[in-house]
Amino acid sequence: MDSFKNNVKNIINEVCPISELAFEAIEKYLEFESYAKGADFISLNKENDKEYFMLKGICKSYLINPEGDEITISFYVENSILSPHSIRTSNMKANQYFKALTNVELASINASKFEALMIENLEIRNFGNVVLQKELLSKVDKEIGLASLSAKDRLLKFRRKYKMLENLIPHGAIASYLGITNVSLSRLRKE
Amino acid sequence: MDSFKNNVKNIINEVCPISELAFEAIEKYLEFESYAKGADFISLNKENDKEYFMLKGICKSYLINPEGDEITISFYVENSILSPHSIRTSNMKANQYFKALTNVELASINASKFEALMIENLEIRNFGNVVLQKELLSKVDKEIGLASLSAKDRLLKFRRKYKMLENLIPHGAIASYLGITNVSLSRLRKE
């Protein structure tokens, strides 16, 4: 069996264990993809019909504000699941960008196919809903941080959530995630 | 027919039109609820198994930060749909509070029942997914604002999104939504 599929199984079971049978229903539709550092593998207003598992590397989701700056929404690291298709897609088009911050390896599955599997299989439906909830909770958690913590406390929180990430990716991406300038980030780091 | 059910039909069709037949499947499970100003009708870590339509009044979703302050996550106004059950519930328990900021009237439907309707009926499934996406887009939009706009611009954005709300609810709830103190909000308002 392709070893990346085994990787996907581990990722799924880490989030919400499913039976071997349920996994087999998913497995046969999995495909492998890889992108070079710097590539936007999902782009705003472009069609995209996949769910993704992060096998290797780091990526960010982001949007561009009126001033033209890339504002990081979230980071995704090795052995995790990308934001579900349903919430990053409106009218068949992506509502945000996803950029590879290092070389990345992904497993993908057609989103319509996965939706069908969710409908016909209770375990897969539960798994999908857990992913959705985790993504949402993470958003609410970040929102609360942005609304009620100082920049320094947000940085500390970022370090707890994404251990090791601070030295692997451009600080500009972290600064916009924290809602500060990269100069301010550098100042906070010195402490 | 109970007139509040007609209200619900209008709210649904405003978001994502469905057929008369699909609405009838929902209609028979609708119930009416009302709460007095100040009531928490959903509480953190308490069980809740309903989807809600806002018929009358204003409410906020919020969390309490370590300092004990209520941090507003979002506002919900008349003729809109509350954040879907699946994203405000983890392990059967609510992951945030919802408080009535005025007297409110709601229509509710059992969430498991609604999930079943989503599975068996394509129109209802589409409707449910549109609600989910709208909620998410609204969150991303707010996140971008918190991360990249000044407090003044966030206030302007709030005014555009929630016309008229500024004079109807306590400013403390608005300030924490904007991520500033109520003193700062008062200062910005003077301009």
Next chain:
DNA sequence: CCTGTCCATTAACAATTGATAAAAAGCAAC
């Protein structure tokens, strides 16, 4: 009417964060 409470405003000062520019450090291509 008076009282107490809650909420919004104002003021003065402190702390945080931003803007700009210059210097230093990394890093890839040659």
Next chain:
DNA sequence: GTTGCTTTTTATCAATTGTTAATGGACAGG
């Protein structure tokens, strides 16, 4: 290594936002 390019740090000053405390208004209950 050297050259360019980008990223990070540092410094200075300005602007924004927070903190604390005092003031005044709105309003319900007596």
